[in-house]
Amino acid sequence: MTVLEQLGAHVPVPPPSWRPRTDPAPLLPDATPHRALGVRDAEAGSAGRAGSGDEELLLRLYAAVVHGRRYNEQATALTKQGRLAVYPSSTGQEACQVASGLVLRERDWLFPSYRDTLAAVARGLDPVEVLSLLRGDSHNGYDAREQRVAPLCTPLATQLPHAVGLAHAARLKGDDLAVLALVGDGGTSEGDFHEALNFAAVWQAPVVVLVQNNGFAISVPLSKQTAAPSLAHKAVGYGMPGRLVDGNDALAVHEVLDEALERARSGGGPTLVEAVTYRVEAHTNADDATRYRTADEVETWRAHDPLALLERELRERGLLDEETARRVREEAEQKAAQLRERMHQDVAPDPQELFAHVYSERTPQLREQEAQLRAELAAEGHRTAGEEQR
Ligand SMILES: Cc1ncc(C[n+]2csc(CCOP(=O)(O)OP(=O)(O)O)c2C)c(N)n1
Ligand SMILES: [Mg+2]
Numbered sequence: 001m002t003v004l005e006q007l008g009a010h011v012p013v014p015p016p017s018w019r020p021r022t023d024p025a026p027l028l029p030d031a032t033p034h035r036a037l038g039v040r041d042a043e044a045g046s047a048g049r050a051g052s053g054d055e056e057l058l059l060r061l062y063a064a065v066v067h068g069r070r071y072n073e074q075a076t077a078l079t080k081q082g083r084l085a086v087y088p089s090s091t092g093q094e095a096c097q098v099a100s101g102l103v104l105r106e107r108d109w110l111f112p113s114y115r116d117t118l119a120a121v122a123r124g125l126d127p128v129e130v131l132s133l134l135r136g137d138s139h140n141g142y143d144a145r146e147q148r149v150a151p152l153c154t155p156l157a158t159q160l161p162h163a164v165g166l167a168h169a170a171r172l173k174g175d176d177l178a179v180l181a182l183v184g185d186g187g188t189s190e191g192d193f194h195e196a197l198n199f200a201a202v203w204q205a206p207v208v209v210l211v212q213n214n215g216f217a218i219s220v221p222l223s224k225q226t227a228a229p230s231l232a233h234k235a236v237g238y239g240m241p242g243r244l245v246d247g248n249d250a251l252a253v254h255e256v257l258d259e260a261l262e263r264a265r266s267g268g269g270p271t272l273v274e275a276v277t278y279r280v281e282a283h284t285n286a287d288d289a290t291r292y293r294t295a296d297e298v299e300t301w302r303a304h305d306p307l308a309l310l311e312r313e314l315r316e317r318g319l320l321d322e323e324t325a326r327r328v329r330e331e332a333e334q335k336a337a338q339l340r341e342r343m344h345q346d347v348a349p350d351p352q353e354l355f356a357h358v359y360s361e362r363t364p365q366l367r368e369q370e371a372q373l374r375a376e377l378a379a380e381g382h383r384t385a386g387e388e389q390r
Contacts, residue, residue, distance in 0.1 A: 009187070022239065029232035029242040036252040054251065055319055057102075061250040062310045062320070063328045064098035068118040069307060070332035071127065072281075073337050079285040083343045084134050088115040091281030095250035095306035096212045098122045098333055100180060103257045111150040111163035111181040115212075119182060120149050127335065128342045137347070138354060157187040160196035160209065162327065167200070167207035167264075178264040179207040180257065186217025197365050201238040206264035208257060208271050212247060214279040219292040222321045235272035246307040247275030251313070278304075351377060 002011070070093045078084045090097050095113070101122025104110060112119050120130045121284035125142055132141025133152060140151040153159035163181035170177050187193055188211055200207050211231050215222055228234055235242030245256045253275055260271035282289040289298075314320035355362065355370045362370070 013052060024236050026091070027236045027239070027241045029230060029235070029244040029274070033246040033333055034252050034256055035246045035249050036255055037249045037309045038316075055317070057158060057254065058251060058310065058314055058317075059319060059324075060102060061095075061098055061254065062307075062314055063331070064102060064118075064122050065094045065250060065307050065310060066328045067332045067335055068094045068098055068122070070336045070377070071107060071121065071339065074336040075131065076281070076285055078131075078340070078343050081344075084131060085136050086284050086286060087132060088284045089281040090118050090279075091116050092301060092306070093212055093214055093247065093277045094118060095309075096182075096210065096247050096253055096275045099250050099253035099257060100182060100210060103254050103261065104176075104180060107148070107175070107177040108261065109148045109150065109163070109166055109177065109179045111159040111179065112152050112161060113156075113182055113184060113187065114152050114154045115184065116152060116182050120152065123149055125149060125210075127339050129136060129147060135343070135347075137349065139357065152207035157190035157192040157196070159183070159185055160187075160192050161199070162203050162209045163209075164196045164200045164207050164270075167205040167270075168203045171203075171206055171267075177206065178261040179205075180261065181207060181209050183209060183211055183223050185211060185213040185215070185225055186220065187211075188234065189217075189225055195235070197238045197270070199242070200270040201240045203270040204267070206267075206270070208260040208273060210257065210263055211272070211274045212277055213274055214247075214277050216279060216293070218283045218287065221292075227275070230274055232272060238272070240270045240272055243271060243273045245273060245275050247277030248304050250306055250310055277306075332380075 061330075069091060072087075072089045072094075075084060075087045076089055079087050097118035100110065100116070100119040101124075103264075104123060110119060110123055114134075117130050121127050125147055129141035130152070132139070133154075135141075142149065144150050144200050150159055150162060160183060163179045167177075167179040170179070181196075183193065197209065199205070200209070213222065213231055217225060230242075230244055232242035232244045243256050243260065246252050256273055260273060265268060280298060280301060311320065311325075314369060351373060352370065354373075355366050358366060
């Protein structure tokens with residue numbers, strides 16, 4: 001008997017809205033991250049084991065990871081040569097990167113963050129154009145609409161409301177597509193993350209949000225970022241399924257994203273996926289990671305290297321001989337050499353370009369500033385690119 005009953009007080013009948021509106025159990029992530037590489041049939045159950053149809057995919061993932069790792073090295077070297085202002089390397093996270101780029105269909109959209117260069121390259125973008133912003137160009141290097149890749153986003157999580165908005169609009173228009181948005185563990189603490197996921201679930205937008213949990217937001221570890229059981233658990237609060245995946249297992253990430261994107265395309269609504277991975281390099285070339293983490297921790301993660309996991313699987317299945325491995329490494333070297341060569345070519349931006357794309361119609365102030373700059377450049381004998389062509 002409760003205290004109120006003892007006092008003879010009225011005990012109301014619980015109204016129906018006291019109960020959860022939907023059963024949260026199916027939305028909960030698995031207790032351990034989904035894995036596919038090196039998993040035997042019995043361990044994997046129905047969802048896990050890669051079938052023979054995956055052979056081509058495995059080789060594509062492998063080549064993209066080898067090429068991607070080399071790309072990261074080359075881009076970091078370009079910062080030392082003054083060709084890039086900064087480069088956030090995704091070494092250690094290549095499985096998430098290449099799976100994200102390769103899983104999408106042509107009509108789908110990708111919304112990357114600053115660390116997701118490799119995802120954009122795996123999607124098919126020009127390796128130099130992707131680096132335009134980091135090179136100091138005031139404009140995005142590629143046509144986002146044509147490529148269906150939003151600009152690499154530096155303000156944390158601001159890409160997410162845009163991704164959800166585009167997905168919702170596509171659904172209203174009857175466009176058959178899904179949107180994949182990438183964000184870091186730190187980005188999940190942003191208001192934009194909350195607003196995006198809330199609306200995605202209310203609208204049942206065809207969007208998948210992949211959180212690459214690489215353990216850190218610069219020097220802030222996940223334990224200081226959140227007290228949630230896992231980042232995937234956050235999905236339940238929004239009313240969408242949360243999935244947990246081994247973020248170093250390229251095949252597992254591909255499987256989980258493929259399933260979630262397919263569900264999104266067929267009207268099943270959004271999914272939040274947490275990929276547990278690790279940033280092996282510093283936050284950027286300007287960061288010293290030894291100040292906030294131990295060498296032992298980094299070594300533990302190196303032992304779970306995304307490339308080594310793929311290589312082991314391919315060799316065990318007899319799909320990777322020395323000749324193939326050598327050819328893929330050579331391709332990576334060629335691509336790195338081309339990147340180096342093209343990045344060493346100076347670009348001559350037209351100063352007048354500063355005024356383009358600020359507003360669809362230039363304001364009187366902008367026109368005034370533009371005229372002022374033109375007059376000053378003319379006084380210095382500088383000709384704009386447009387005038388040189390004439
Ligand atoms: C709105 C906003 N606040 C702060 C920053 C500065 N900042 C740049 S990267 C970063 C850490 C982000 O960590 P995470 O989301 O885990 O992504 P990661 O760098 O690990 O890929 C911060 C705080 C920013 N870019 N945008
Ligand atoms: Mg992080």
